[in-house]
Each structure stands twice: as structure tokens, then as C-alpha cells.
Amino acid sequence: MIRLRPLTFAAAALAIALPALPAETAGAPGTVEIAVVANRIAAGEVITEADLEIQAVDARRARGALTLAEIAGLEARRPLTPGTPVRSHDVQQPKLIKKGQAVTMVVSHGGLTIAARGKALEDGGKGDIVRVQNIASQKIIQGEVTASGIVSVASGGLAMLAGL
Template identity: 40%
Template structure:
């Protein structure tokens, strides 16, 4: 009975030691300094928890504090700790990440100043761990500045020294640039024989290393040409996909023109194949059934290349 009364007396005289406060094993903080208030749960209301334990990690990072060290500080503040004392307490600092587009824009500017071309910086990739480490405090604006950049034009790899608001010094951020090409492609599917106009052309941006050597890079090589076969939208085109528009259809009657000295002779022939402007096609002379070659010079009109015995 006497022992119980003694314990009650101690509890009444030292209320701070009577409450069952516990140490947190992990916690997330916003401030740059970690205090007892961050690390102790269920502390009595009449104790000062503002005692600093140590500096918080950088935003977005973690740090580990000794559980024994925090226990000693709590005792010094008159706070009794109940329960198991964790060997280590993990403290994470909350933060705001720099938007990737913002970081890409800042690095692109630095690369252009370092001699890169616009096509080199259209696609920029970062080391995931380096970018994740670029965070600022929640109440700060995530604005980045690039102090310097080391770039290898051959491999595209770079290391940029990036500083954020509140940082004492810049941190390295590694990544690589991917050179891109603007490819003219079709907006929609095109049927075989359809002539392609300006309205049918769109552009896509692709890594230059993926562009085939035979791909057409100039829309001028496509506009005005006809599809040799049905063509899909959004893919690179080659010369084999296109042909001159058909102005003479296979089986149609054409006017064959033969230049002979000062005379111009004409005769009617039959086209043995389709032909576009400037194409050489086979023509049959109905009178002799002979086959000759003619160059298409216009609708239903060819200039005969081999003139012997075609007009009887």
C-alpha cells in the first residue's frame, strides 16, 4: 500500500515522466530542422518539444537518426519514453519535384549555348535517380538553373550542374540527348493511284537513328506523286511507295508523235501499260502490231523513242 502511494506521489509531482510517450520509427517532416516534436508521439502537453535534434535532409531525401540519441534528448527534456526504443529513426523530408519539362528546357538552353543544334535537344532524357533528387521545399518554387554542362556530341551523354532554390551548391544531373528528325508522313490512309497533295502531309518527330536511309525527308518528294499501293498514315515513305500520277491508262488509245527531220508524223497507238508524265511506256501500233517505246508528254500523248516501222 505504501509503495502504491509512493508511486502515485511521484506521478503527481513529475507528470512529464508519468505519460507514456513513444518514439516514432519513421517520420516525414517539412521544416529544415528536426525537433523532438517530430520524433515523439503522445508527449505530455506541458513539455517543450522544440528542442532541435538535427538538420533535416534535403527535400526529397531521407536521413537516419540514432534512437538512443533521441532518447537521451527526451530524458533531458523531462519526457519519459515508453515502449521499445528504435535503434534508428528514419526521417524523410517532403518536397516538390522540378517538372521534367522545366528541367528539359533549362538543360536544352545550356546545351545550345555549348554548341548543340536544335535537333540535338528536342528529346532529352535524365538519369531517373538524379532527377528524383531534384526537389525543393514544399513552400518553394521548383525553378532550376543550370550552372554548366559537359556534353559529348558523339554519344549525346551529358552531365549538367543544376541548382535549385535553397540549395547551397549545384548537384550533377546526368542524361543524354537524342537527335531527332522531322519526317513527312501521311495524315490519313491513301488509296492506290491517289495523288498526294499538301493537305495530306503531316510531320512526325522521330529519333534520327531510327530513320531509314531510303526514307523521304522532303515533302517536295511526295506532294504531286501518286500512291503505288495503298499507304498507311503516320509512317515514313520511300520512293518505292510512289509513282508519277497516271496520265495514260493501260489499254487506252494514244497519239504517237514521231519527229523525223523537219517533219512531225502522228499515228494512233494503244498503251500497253500505265504511264505518268515523263515515263517510258510500251505502245502498240495497231497497223503493224509492232511494239515501240514512247515517252509520255501529256494526257493520251507520247513521243516515240524508236521510230522505225511504226507508221505504215
């Protein structure tokens, strides 16, 4: 039977429980390689891998930085400048619907699907619940953004879509 000293066991348990940090780069103690902004990104612009580059930075500056895989495909909440790490508060899911945009409201129940035209009353990203005005009835309903220009309404909204 192998006996571990209590301190050795505690250190091993802590190493397993903590999330992995970016690896230190060879030859530069205290630096890590992370994804940083390669060129200026405007607020509202969707970030691609081409907008990012891997750079060695001081480990303290890398705290909270997202990985390249986590950043790509998200939308910048504010302008981002070259050389800066991207953190969760800098990005959001892309807006698939903009306030005032014409949208298609869809409700499905069983094998029946009904679609109606509407106008978005607020911005929304995939999965967001937004208010939409039915063009025909002028009634306001809520639905979930499922794709660009598409709002899915719960089956209880069937009468609202039909303009009743």
C-alpha cells in the first residue's frame, strides 16, 4: 500500500480540481500564449479567427482571456484594439434580429406550422426572447429567436399569429 503524505495528497487534489491555465512559454518565465486581437474590430462586428492571433503575454495580463475557439463567431460589444486579450464582457452572441427589422413569426403545433409577418421591437441573438408586433393584427407577442429573421412562438401564441 502506498501512503501519501497529507500535503502531497492535498497538492495533487488541488491540481486536479483547478482548471488548466495557459501554458508558460519556453524561455520566458511568467508569460503565456493567448489569443489577442490582430486588427481593429468595431462594436457589433462578428469576430473570425482571421481577426485574432496567438501572442505571448505576461500571465497577469492573460487572466480571464478567452481562447481562440471561444471567441470566434461571437460579436464585439465594444470596439477592440489590436494586441488586447478578449474577455467574456467584450463579446456576446451575434444579433440575428435587429429592432425594427421585418421578421417571420413561426408557430408549430403537432404537424401544423403557421407563419406570419412581424416587426421586431428589440434586438435578439439566438435563444433570446424578443417582443414582435404582428403586422396584420398589430398585436405584440413574444417569441424565441431561432435563426436570422425567424422568431418561434409558443403554441399558445397560435391565435395571436392568426390575428384573432
